[in-house]
Amino acid sequence: MSGPRCSYAFTKLVVDDLAKMAAFYSQVYGLREVARVQERIAGAAIDEIMLGVGADMSSGSLVLLKYVDAPPPRNGEVILGFTTDDLPALLERVRAAGGAVHDAIRQMPEMKIQVAFATDPEGHLAELVQVLP
Numbered sequence: 001m002s003g004p005r006c007s008y009a010f011t012k013l014v015v016d017d018l019a020k021m022a023a024f025y026s027q028v029y030g031l032r033e034v035a036r037v038q039e040r041i042a043g044a045a046i047d048e049i050m051l052g053v054g055a056d057m058s059s060g061s062l063v064l065l066k067y068v069d070a071p072p073p074r075n076g077e078v079i080l081g082f083t084t085d086d087l088p089a090l091l092e093r094v095r096a097a098g099g100a101v102h103d104a105i106r107q108m109p110e111m112k113i114q115v116a117f118a119t120d121p122e123g124h125l126a127e128l129v130q131v132l133p
Contacts, residue, residue, distance in 0.1 A: 010061040016072035022049045027097045080126040087130040094118045
């Protein structure tokens with residue numbers, strides 16, 4: 001394949017309460033705010049918080065975006081994926097931070113994983129995966 005190289009860089013999740021969602025993803029998944037942008041997209045005012053695992057944007061970063069003058073978004077447009085080495089503890093952090101467990105832990109031995117689904121306080125869905133030994 002010729003041409004310019006490209007690679008996956010980030011996901012933007014449209015949210016209603018930007019500060020609350022940034023606190024949730026920081027508390028539960030350990031992401032940190034690395035930048036904030038107030039700009040316009042296609043004429044619409046937006047406010048963004050860029051979250052990453054380090055001090056700057058890296059591959060796999062999560063950007064929380066709020067349309068300033070628009071109603072709250074509809075859920076179900078994206079499912080975030082996180083991996084962990086302790087799925088029960090992660091689900092406890094989700095609950096403690098105001099999220100909910102949508103589907104309890106399910107063993108998938110054929111894939112050597114266990115998986116659960118949880119939602120953030122606004123109802124956005126995340127698939128949580130632990131690789132089994």
